[in-house]
Amino acid sequence: MRKKSGFTIVEQAIVLVPEFESVVRKLEQQVVLRGQSKSTLKNYIRRIALFVVHFGKLPEQIESDEINEYLVSLARDPRSPSRSSFKHMVYGLRYYYRLLGMNKNSIVLPSLKKDTKLPVILNQRELKELFAAPTLLKRNHSA
Numbered sequence: 001m002r003k004k005s006g007f008t009i010v011e012q013a014i015v016l017v018p019e020f021e022s023v024v025r026k027l028e029q030q031v032v033l034r035g036q037s038k039s040t041l042k043n044y045i046r047r048i049a050l051f052v053v054h055f056g057k058l059p060e061q062i063e064s065d066e067i068n069e070y071l072v073s074l075a076r077d078p079r080s081p082s083r084s085s086f087k088h089m090v091y092g093l094r095y096y097y098r099l100l101g102m103n104k105n106s107i108v109l110p111s112l113k114k115d116t117k118l119p120v121i122l123n124q125r126e127l128k129e130l131f132a133a134p135t136l137l138k139r140n141h142s143a
Contacts, residue, residue: 013049020052023096030099044092051089059096067093 007015014021024045031041048059054070055062074086097103122130 008049009046009053010049013052016056017052017058019058020049023048023058026099027096043088044095047085047089047092048096051093059093060100060102 010020010024014024027041027045030036031038051059051070055066059067071086071090074089
């Protein structure tokens with residue numbers, strides 16, 4: 001995500017709060033040591049960086065009430081990019097707090113319910129079409 005200044009959100013957070021750079025390094029090291037997904041880590045770091053830019057300080061320096069107010073405003077914001085970005089914020093903060101040994105703080109964060117999806121129910125006509133379809137689609141009968 002590039003801003004008009006040309007700095008990424010992570011770079012902006014490091015400029016605003018220089019200690020954030022060591023946090024990013026610690027997170028990257030943990031992902032390597034634990035064999036976790038690099039893309040998940042990047043999402044977590046971006047979300048934590050947004051948080052740092054918003055507050056102007058590291059998450060452990062912020063009261064839990066302020067954090068909850070911020071999360072509520074994100075959840076209610078109609079301009080919020082998506083539910084998954086909100087989840088990355090919460091999960092990223094949890095990961096961050098656990099990394100610092102602040103498990104109490106990670107427990108205070110809201111638990112997220114999984115979206116329940118209803119199964120697709122086919123009608124009788126759709127079922128007939130499904131069962132009438134050729135079983136081996138790769139076979140070329142014209143040869």
